Amino acid sequence: xxxxxxxxxxxxxxxPAGGGGVKQVLAxxxxxxxxxxxxxxxxxxxxxxxAGARFGLAHAWVLLLGVIGICAYAEMxxxxxxxxxxxxxxxxxxxxxxxxxxxxxxxSLFVTVLTLGAxxxxxxxxxxxATSVDYLLWVPVVGVVLWATLWRAKFSLLENLFGITGLTLxxxxxxxxxxxxxxxxxxxxxxxxxxxxxxxxxxxxFMAVALFASAMTPYEVFFFSxxxxxxxxxxKDLLTSxxxxxxxxxxxxxxxxxxMATAATVFHPLQMSVDALSQVALPAAVALGKLGLAAAxxxxxxATFGAAMETGLSSAYTVAQYFGWAWGKLRRPREAAxxxxxxxxxxxxxxxxxxxxxxxxxxxxxxxxxSAVALPLTYLPxxxxxNDRGYLGRRxxxxxxxxxxxxxxxIVLAAAIAAIPLMIVTRMGGG
Amino acid sequence: MKVIHRLMIAxxxxxxxxxxxxxxxxxxxxxxxxxxxxxxxxxTAHDAAATGVLVGRQQLHRHVTDxxxxxxxxxxxxxxxxxxxxxxxxxxxxxxxxTLRDRLAPLVQATARELSDAAGAGDDATLGAAVAALDGTxxxxxxxxxxxx
Numbered sequence: 001x002x003x004x005x006x007x008x009x010x011x012x013x014x015x016p017a018g019g020g021g022v023k024q025v026l027a028x029x030x031x032x033x034x035x036x037x038x039x040x041x042x043x044x045x046x047x048x049x050x051a052g053a054r055f056g057l058a059h060a061w062v063l064l065l066g067v068i069g070i071c072a073y074a075e076m077x078x079x080x081x082x083x084x085x086x087x088x089x090x091x092x093x094x095x096x097x098x099x100x101x102x103x104x105x106x107x108s109l110f111v112t113v114l115t116l117g118a119x120x121x122x123x124x125x126x127x128x129x130a131t132s133v134d135y136l137l138w139v140p141v142v143g144v145v146l147w148a149t150l151w152r153a154k155f156s157l158l159e160n161l162f163g164i165t166g167l168t169l170x171x172x173x174x175x176x177x178x179x180x181x182x183x184x185x186x187x188x189x190x191x192x193x194x195x196x197x198x199x200x201x202x203x204x205x206f207m208a209v210a211l212f213a214s215a216m217t218p219y220e221v222f223f224f225s226x227x228x229x230x231x232x233x234x235x236k237d238l239l240t241s242x243x244x245x246x247x248x249x250x251x252x253x254x255x256x257x258x259x260m261a262t263a264a265t266v267f268h269p270l271q272m273s274v275d276a277l278s279q280v281a282l283p284a285a286v287a288l289g290k291l292g293l294a295a296a297x298x299x300x301x302x303a304t305f306g307a308a309m310e311t312g313l314s315s316a317y318t319v320a321q322y323f324g325w326a327w328g329k330l331r332r333p334r335e336a337a338x339x340x341x342x343x344x345x346x347x348x349x350x351x352x353x354x355x356x357x358x359x360x361x362x363x364x365x366x367x368x369x370x371s372a373v374a375l376p377l378t379y380l381p382x383x384x385x386x387n388d389r390g391y392l393g394r395r396x397x398x399x400x401x402x403x404x405x406x407x408x409x410x411i412v413l414a415a416a417i418a419a420i421p422l423m424i425v426t427r428m429g430g431g
Numbered sequence: 432m433k434v435i436h437r438l439m440i441a442x443x444x445x446x447x448x449x450x451x452x453x454x455x456x457x458x459x460x461x462x463x464x465x466x467x468x469x470x471x472x473x474x475t476a477h478d479a480a481a482t483g484v485l486v487g488r489q490q491l492h493r494h495v496t497d498x499x500x501x502x503x504x505x506x507x508x509x510x511x512x513x514x515x516x517x518x519x520x521x522x523x524x525x526x527x528x529x530t531l532r533d534r535l536a537p538l539v540q541a542t543a544r545e546l547s548d549a550a551g552a553g554d555d556a557t558l559g560a561a562v563a564a565l566d567g568t569x570x571x572x573x574x575x576x577x578x579x580x
Binding site for chain 2: 132271273279281285286430
């Protein structure tokens with residue numbers, strides 16, 4: 001039995017005493033962290049900049065689709081956690097049995113550990129932009145710092161520090177306006193989805209699948225729900241959960257859109273593609289000079305380091321919750337030794353993958369494709385649990401949540417089926 | 432059907448799939464395949480040259496730090512080195528393909544050289560000259576791509 005499952009199925013654990021209003025405001029920061037570190041991670045940075053450079057704003061609708069989808073499912077998982085007091089993955093195993101949960105675990109863990117590697121690589125690349133020291137020299141350092149941070153630092157400290165620092169990516173919104181974009185042209189691209197001259201439908205759909213997967217990465221919902229348990233959400237925190245989802249994720253989506261829009265403004269007219277983090281940062285430098293560049297690099301660092309923490313924790317959360325081990329950042333490492341061991345092994349695997357000298361951007365692209373394949377394994381069980389009155393009582397999904405949930409299930413299934421064939425046919429989007 | 436038979440069929444199917452994939456990946460390109468390689472190489476070189484122009488101009492405006500510029504040039508030079516290697520490994524299947532290669536190869540080499548010049552420029556005049564050269568090469572690469580849709 002999992003550590004959290006000692007609580008009743010429908011009763012939430014008691015909230016710690018403290019100023020209610022202030023606590024609620026602070027709790028919203030969890031959503032901001034998830035939005036910045038979770039929504040805007042290396043996958044979003046790469047996919048949105050690539051899409052903007054090659055296709056202009058022709059994929060803007062995919063981003064919107066992804067934001068609505070992640071909001072729908074994160075709301076469900078937040079509600080499940082707030083009402084039951086238990087994380088979603090714990091309930092998936094209990095409700096659907098160990099075999100189905102194992103498929104879910106295998107799919108999401110594989111993708112999450114690969115994503116962790118990509119995030120660590122992203123941190124290394126951000127540090128390279130600031131220092132010009134090769135990212136491979138940074139990778140082991142980042143791995144150790146990440147492990148030490150997750151071992152020692154408090155959950156709330158990490159949440160606030162990286163949530164606020166990640167907001168410096170707002171520089172791309174400012175840069176977009178400073179670049180004086182041809183709004184008529186951008187609107188035309190957004191309103192007429194399809195490949196521009198020189199691209200084909202195969203690469204267009206490949207990029208669409210990658211973008212959609214980057215918005216709906218599986219680890220986001222598991223981290224969100226486990227984070228809710230760490231924050232001791234109860235039914236009283238449902239409002240907080242929903243504000244986090246409906247404010248935090250769209251904020252992340254807006255930042256991702258700004259990355260796409262600035263790339264569309266600077267690179268698309270030059271008919272060039274983007275395949276390095278240094279190129280993604282360029283629009284900020286073009287529009288705002290060194291200050292803009294510094295903010296962009298800081299934002300990349302915070303977003304990727306925050307996401308590395310989330311993916312590392314998410315790997316350990318899912319394994320510990322599946323096997324019923326004690327878990328959580330609120331427990332001392334000695335009390336959750338296996339949880340912290342999985343966390344350490346996940347970081348080591350991520351670092352080892354990067355030390356093969358695979359390009360972190362390429363690793364990110366592969367991660368997005370595999371992530372798309374694993375999406376149904378993550379989202380179907382959440383939909384099932386969110387409809388279980390045994391856990392949620394009268395808080396089960398309403399008609400709207402189920403309609404949106406089923407619609408998105410069909411979309412993630414289509415993306416999962418199309419991902420690998422599109423990868424092969426388009427040679428990883430190369431055309 | 433016994434489990435061992437099913438396993439053998441599955442193994443044989445996997446082997447066939449693998450062999451097919453290996454053949455597909457390793458066979459020498461035909462004319463259209465070679466043209467695709469040429470266009471990919473030209474595209475990579477074009478992107479690297481255009482990146483060099485953007486970074487160089489920002490350097491002239493004092494909009495980027497030295498560390499950033501070094502990294503950006505390094506990234507671009509790595510991309511060009513990969514493209515050069517890709518072009519060198521592909522064998523032109525006919526005369527038309529060889530002509531295309533002979534048109535592209537000097538442009539790729541020029542991109543690498545001019546990026547190196549920009550990265551090592553000690554003053555604005557040298558950097559300005561390297562940026563102008565990169566701009567010209569990017570245009571020629573663009574023409575090559577447009578001439579071979």
